[in-house]
Amino acid sequence: MAREGWVWLGALTILILLPFSLFIRRAPEDIGLLPDGAKSIPKSNNTSQVKTEHSISVSIAMKSPALWLLTISMSIGLFSMSTNASSMVPFFKSMGFSASVAASGLSVYGVFSIASRFLWGYVADRFSVKLAIISQSFLTSLGIVFYLSVESQTSLYLAAAYHGLMLGGFVVLNPLIWPAYFGRLHIGAISGITQFLTTFALAAGPIFAGFVYDETDAYTWAYRTLVVSWIITALVIILVRPVNVTR
Numbered sequence: 001m002a003r004e005g006w007v008w009l010g011a012l013t014i015l016i017l018l019p020f021s022l023f024i025r026r027a028p029e030d031i032g033l034l035p036d037g038a039k040s041i042p043k044s045n046n047t048s049q050v051k052t053e054h055s056i057s058v059s060i061a062m063k064s065p066a067l068w069l070l071t072i073s074m075s076i077g078l079f080s081m082s083t084n085a086s087s088m089v090p091f092f093k094s095m096g097f098s099a100s101v102a103a104s105g106l107s108v109y110g111v112f113s114i115a116s117r118f119l120w121g122y123v124a125d126r127f128s129v130k131l132a133i134i135s136q137s138f139l140t141s142l143g144i145v146f147y148l149s150v151e152s153q154t155s156l157y158l159a160a161a162y163h164g165l166m167l168g169g170f171v172v173l174n175p176l177i178w179p180a181y182f183g184r185l186h187i188g189a190i191s192g193i194t195q196f197l198t199t200f201a202l203a204a205g206p207i208f209a210g211f212v213y214d215e216t217d218a219y220t221w222a223y224r225t226l227v228v229s230w231i232i233t234a235l236v237i238i239l240v241r242p243v244n245v246t247r
Contacts, residue, residue, distance in 0.1 A: 055183030056243050061190050064243045066181050071194045073236035074177070075201035077137065077170055080229045082205030083222060084144075084167065091147070091219040092156065101153055105160045112164030113171075120169030129173055129180045130237060136169040137234035143167065144227045148220065181242060 061067045088109065092102035124132040143163035150156045178194070179187050212222040 055185035058189045066240050069240045073233050075198045077233045079201040079205045080226050082202050083209045086206035087209035087219050105156050108157050109160040109164040112161045113168030116165045116168035117172045120172050129176045133173045134234045137230045140166040141227050141230035
């Protein structure tokens, strides 16, 4: 049965992603648009329109504290996110809930996590990506506290809904923070460097949760750690300053 589930998951992934891939465009300019917030420069004297953009080269980015502070912060955030994702249902079950209730709690979390993408995207546009991630990280830490305080099925669903609204924002904000500081021109190379490092943090989350459970026969300390890790994520982001030198 588990094997059939994976087969269906793969089939649905292909059926959903392939059609949508036909509509993917490299950049807004490919369809005659400009990035959000950018202003067009009027043409004059038969010269082609020129659009300047704040972009940081790879060499300058690697020498800046901003790159490494962001890498540290996003690594901690990804570690926290994967720890939560891999242990949520087992954590609910360890609290005394049935498998069906634990699974439905995950579903509630997922629905509100998807809905939160629109909320946090608006917050990032209305204020700034940096402020959005700081807020999201602090509020997600509070959501973990709610998890640890769950005593009934109703409170489980409420905590899952709140946590989905908060943690789901990280999925949107993480990719937005890099071009916000380094521009789009070299973002592929910069992302390649940083993702090589952040992927290890992402992979470490489930290992950490499993280790804590093996040692303590519970996930409580894993989630207590997440309360602190999300606060650290926010505090490190606060330290990030824009890179002054552009190329």
